[in-house]
Each structure stands twice: as C-alpha cells, then as structure tokens.
C-alpha cells in the first residue's frame with residue numbers, strides 16, 4: 207500500500223502438472239533471491255498442464271531474469287509477463303469480521319458497495335467473500351478493520367491478458383527470443 | 391521385449407552410446423548392478439568413493455564431450471555425489487547419474503538409507519527424475535541424455551526405487567521425445583548478428599573473450615576464423631583455455647583475479663568486447679561497475695539467462711556458438727588492425743607473467759613450464775584448486791583443443807585425482823597430467839587404488855608446498871601473515887603412499903631433477919606420481935583483490951623485493 211515498495215509484475219507460466227513442479231519453481235525463486243508477493247496455481251484449459259500466476263517484486267532487469275530462469279525449467283512450457291500488457295487480474299478473499307446487531311447493517315452496506323457477498327452469518331461475526339484486483343481487496347480489508355477483522359484468507363492474484371495472447375514468449379518461437387533480447 | 395527395470399537401464403545406456411560407468415553399489419541399486427554381467431559392453435569402474443565416481447564422470451565428459459555416467463546407491467551413496475554434481479553443474483558439464491532409492495512403498499517413511507536425493511539435487515542439476523514405474527525408464531533415460539547434452543549442458547539425475555529395478559515391463563526405446571518445455575534456441579537472430587557484425591566493423595580496439603562455451607560447442611574453427619579474419623586479439627577465460635591455441639599470435643591468455651596483467655589491461659582498453667560462451671564471472675569482472683567500462687559489448691550464449699545477468703550488453707545473441715559464429719563470420723569483413731594488435735603485443739612485453747628470477751629454489755611455475763615443454767603443450771592437464779591451478783593456467787602453453795580440465799565455477803579441491811582418471815579413461819590416446827595440490831590430493835587420493843587396479847596411466851605432479859597455499863596467500867596479503875589452519879605440519883610421505891597403492895612414485899627437491907623426473911614418470915607404463923617439494927610461501931601474481939578492478943592489480947614484485 208505504500209509507494210516505496212519495488213514495482214510489482216505479474217507473470218504467468220504454463221507448467222506440466224507433475225509432482226514436484228511447484229517445488230522446482232519455488233526453489234528457483236528462493237535460490238536466486240527473487241521476491242514472490244503472491245503465487246496462485248490451478249488447472250489450465252489443457253489436460254495435464256497447470257497455470258501459475260506470480261506477482262513478483264523487482265525492477266525490470268530482475269523480472270527479466272525471473273522470466274528467463276522460469277523458461278529454463280524443463281517442466282515450464284510457456285512464460286508470459288502479463289503486466290506489460292493490458293490484462294485482467296483478480297483475487298478472491300474470504301474475510302471474517304466481527305459483527306453485532308449495531309454494526310451488522312453498516313458492514314452490509316460496505317459489502318454492497320464493493321459488490322462483495324456475505325457467505326456466512328454467525329451470532330458475532332460475518333464471513334465476506336470479495337473478488338477483485340489486489341487494490342480492491344486491500345481497500346475492503348482496510349475499511350473492515352475498524353469492526354475487527356478476525357481472519358483473512360486470500361488466494362493470491364490470477365491474471366489473463368485481454369488480447370489474443372500473441373505477445374506470449376513461447377519457447378519454440380524464435381521471434382519471441384528476439385523479443386526477449388530486444389527487451390534487454 | 392519384457393525386461394526388468396535394471397535391464398532397461400542397461401539397454402537404454404547402450405542405446406545412448408555409453409561405454410563406461412563409474413560407481414559403487416549398495417542395497418538399493420543392487421538389482422541394477424546384478425544385471426551388469428549381461429551387458430559386457432558397459433564397462434563399470436569401481437571407485438573408492440562416490441565423490442570420485444562423480445568427478446570421474448565429469449572428467450570423462452569434459453575430455454570427450456560426451457555425457458559421463460555415474461551410479462550410486464541410496465542415502466549416503468547418493469549424497470556423496472553431491473560435490474561432484476555441483477562441480478559439473480557450475481561448469482555446464484553433461485552427466486547422467488543413476489541412483490538407487492528405497493522401495494516405492496517405503497518412500498517417505500525414513501526407511502534405512504532413504505534420502506530425498508531429487509530434493510537435495512534440485513538446485514544443482516539441470517533436471518532430475520524420480521522414476522515410479524519400470525516402463526518409464528527408457529523415456530526417462532532418453533530424455534536425461536538429451537537434456538544433459540544439449541543446450542547449455544549439465545548434470546541430470548535419475549533416482550530409481552529398488553523395486554522398480556526389479557519390476558518387469560515392456561521395453562521400447564522411444565523414437566522421439568515429448569519435452570514441450572525444453573527447446574533451446576540454437577540459431578541466433580539474424581538481425582542481432584547483423585548488428586554484431588556492424589559493431590565489429592566500427593570497432594578500433596576489439597577483444598574476444600572466449601569461454602567454455604567455445605569448447606562445449608566445438609566452435610574452435612569458427613573462433614579462429616573470426617579472430618584471424620577481423621584481426622581480433624583473443625582473451626580466454628579460465629575454462630576457455632583450450633578454445634584457442636596459446637601459441638597463436640592473437641592469443642592474449644587469461645584475464646581476471648589471477649590472470650595475466652596484459653589480458654586484463656587489453657580488456658580494460660578495448661572499445662568492443664565480444665563475449666563468446668562465457669558468463670562474466672566475478673573472478674573475471676571483479677567490481678562490475680568498473681569492468682570494461684570503455685567498451686560496447688556483444689554477448690553470445692546459448693543460455694538467455696546469462697545475458698544481462700552481471701553486465702549490461704549492447705548486442706545480445708542467444709544461440710549455439712558454432713552456428714552463430716558461422717553466420718557472423720560470413721558478415722564480418724576482413725580487416726587489419728596493425729596498431730591495436732601491436733599495442734597488445736607491447737602490453738605483453740611490458741607486463742610479463744613472471745620476471746626472470748635467478749634462483750635455485752624449486753618453484754612451481756618452473757615445474758609447470760618444464761611440463762609444458764616436455765609434453766610440447768599437448769597433454770591433457772587436470773588440476774585441483776588453488777595456487778597450482780592458477781600457475782597451471784598461466785605457465786602451461788596449451789596448444790591443443792580442450793586440454794585443460796579443472797573445476798572453475800565451484801572451485802572443488804580434490805577434483806584433481808578422480809577427474810584425471812575420468813579424462814584418461816575417455817582419452818586413452820592422450821598423456822594426462824594431473825597438476826595437484828598437496829591439500830586437494832589428500833581429499834581424494836583413495837582413487838589411486840582405482841587407478842592402479844584398472845591400470846589407468848595418469849601422471850601426477852603434486853605441488854607440495856605444505857600449505858593450503860591459496861588460502862595462505864590471502865592470509866599473507868589480507869591478514870598480516872596470520873596463518874590460521876592453513877599449514878600442514880606433517881604431510882604423509884607421498885612416495886611411500888604411491889608404493890602402498892602400487893603405483894610409481896618419486897620425490898623431487900632440486901630444480902636440477904625436474905626434467906628427468908618428468909621424463910621418467912612419462913616413460914613409466916602406468917600411473918605415476920611425483921612429489922615436488924616446492925617453495926612453501928610462493929605467491930600467485932598478478933592478483934586483483936576480489937570486488938576491485940584492474941586499477942587495484944598487484945603485479946609480481948621484482949626479485950629484489952621478494953628477497954627481503
């Protein structure tokens with residue numbers, strides 16, 4: 207939320223859905239000292255392939271190295287730096303917030319403004335589900351703080367570019383290699 | 391064809407052209423070992439330590455350009471390989487390692503001799519596998535060799551549970567591979583190559599920095615053509631030694647921390663650096679902000695992640711050096727650069743590697759020069775790590791392709807014994823000399839038994855200074871001669887050791903004995919060792935202290951300064 211943080215980049219990777227792949231990827235990040243702000247993994251549209259979304263902190267050259275080192279992993283098939291494109295990014299969060307008869311309606315108003323949902327009601331708390339980009343989830347969390355946030359669960363960002371995806375850096379495509387080179 | 395997993399491993403290795411395996415058996419890998427007699431084409435060399443097996447496979451691979459193969463059992467057998475795997479990984483050496491693992495049902499239970507070797511070697515292998523069914527074996531071994539030996543080479547480990555070696559399955563060797571995530575870029579981008587040719591044409595003071603990649607890609611002729619056609623002096627990195635003949639008039643030797651002053655100065659004064667298959671290691675660059683600041687840079691490497699990692703580059707080209715240089719050479723115009731080439735010659739004259747020293751002392755530099763002369767610069771030289779390694783790089787005149795085998799990136803002491811063994815097994819036609827440190831030699835000297843047993847005729851020149859010499863030198867220069875834990879007050883009698891191992895041994899204490907001792911060792915039919923009892927506190931010069939620049943270089947003191 208502060209402006210002094212290093213810039214964030216969103217990178218997605220299409221990877222083989224094999225045991226140990228997450229370990230290979232996270233081991234590479236750890237070994238090279240790259241900072242992952244968030245990581246989300248799930249199935250892709252292709253059987254036996256998963257897609258990972260990383261939010262990485264660092265300057266251009268760090269992100270360039272992250273991309274190249276991801277490429278080097280045998281189980282990684284395709285890497286895209288989606289933050290340099292026009293992309294849609296979303297995160298899902300569940301927030302349990304303290305609520306009583308006095309505060310419940312105020313919380314519900316905030317939830318409405320954020321187009322979030324109340325998914326569970328307990329005598330002294332509410333569970334809220336919110337979807338949006340990281341900033342939106344952060345803002346809602348901040349607004350709820352004064353009521354008493356009891357628990358937060360966030361999925362980490364997933365992202366997809368809006369275009370046709372031809373900006374992706376495909377390993378077997380030499381023009382993409384050139385794109386990486388000229389980006390240096 | 392129905393085979394056991396163990397038989398499948400052997401069949402696959404034979405299909406990959408493997409001739410030699412270095413290793414040690416144990417419980418988990420026993421079912422594989424017990425099938426070896428059915429495959430007489432596979433020669434197994436029993437080492438005395440798994441570290442020895444891994445360095446031997448490494449030395450074999452460096453000497454032949456083909457992947458080296460090592461076997462070890464689970465647990466401690468596998469972990470003993472780790473230093474050798476790291477060494478190969480740091481220097482991009484192709485290796486395929488097969489380890490036994492505990493049975494499938496025992497994995498994860500902390501069973502006897504269970505260790506997570508795929509986890510342990512994750513950051514030090516190019517790729518690794520845990521094979522859970524016998525039928526996967528052919529495809530995995532096929533992929534392992536492909537990954538190890540293509541692109542930027544490296545070690546690949548294949549971990550196989552004991553019961554998978556015993557399991558029967560249908561053996562079918564795959565005709566093609568399914569590796570959608572592994573497609574190294576080999577052809578350089580034509581536009582980038584055009585830009586490189588233009589920079590070369592515009593340059594007045596170009597220098598080529600030739601690295602290990604030239605040797606790996608076998609781009610010797612292409613490098614020679616580029617250098618000669620465009621009249622460009624060639625500096626070789628430590629592992630690039632043997633990519634360009636030392637006795638060529640355009641050869642400028644090795645730069646960096648202990649490189650020749652003239653090589654470091656040539657880089658500093660150049661207006662264009664053409665970096666070929668090298669990675670701007672800190673031993674070359676020192677302080678990167680002061681490195682080669684007067685030059686533009688062309689960087690050609692097969693590994694995109696090496697480009698722009700340490701040094702910003704003007705023209706990056708990703709591709710296989712041999713293929714890229716072929717295209718580049720067509721575009722480069724024949725040029726003469728009389729002034730620049732002459733200037734580099736003057737640098738060589740004004741900053742000699744060593745001042746003529748009129749002394750009877752037994753100096754390691756002198757021994758290596760003699761070795762160079764007596765082998766006509768055509769032996770394969772294997773070294774350990776330390777002072778003797780730097781002197782070997784400086785004072786041996788390497789005239790042949792791929793003739794220095796040494797641990798560069800990892801700097802692994804103890805490499806000198808087993809790696810020399812592997813190199814000799816791979817190149818029985820060559821004379822192999824191991825220039826060894828007394829420290830490193832003692833780390834792996836148990837492999838002398840393997841040498842004797844298999845009649846592998848490696849010759850050892852132990853530079854016995856009674857010290858962990860390189861560390862002692864740092865203590866002398868940076869810690870006011872406080873020699874903490876670097877002196878050996880009682881080294882073993884290496885000649886008696888040679889005798890005990892059943893190999894030829896001799897000791898040299900006088901300068902006058904050097905030549906005849908070397909000749910005798912070479913005449914001896916079999917492994918031989920010379921214990922050279924050298925000056926104890928000799929230093930390697932020049933020296934650029936780490937993280938500084940060529941401006942801070944300490945050149946060799948004049949003889950009169952040394953004496954006091």
Ligand SMILES: Cc1ncc(C[n+]2csc(CCOP(=O)(O)OP(=O)(O)O)c2C)c(N)n1
Pocket residue numbers: 774775776777778779801802803804826827828829830831853855857858859860861
């Ligand atoms: C396995 C290992 N341990 C420690 C070191 C640190 N080290 C670098 S050079 C050196 C001294 C090597 O001594 P020796 O083999 O006798 O060679 P010398 O420098 O005396 O020629 C040491 C201890 C190393 N490179 N490798």
Ligand SMILES: [Mg+2]
Pocket residue numbers: 827828829853854855856857858859
């Ligand atoms: Mg020593």
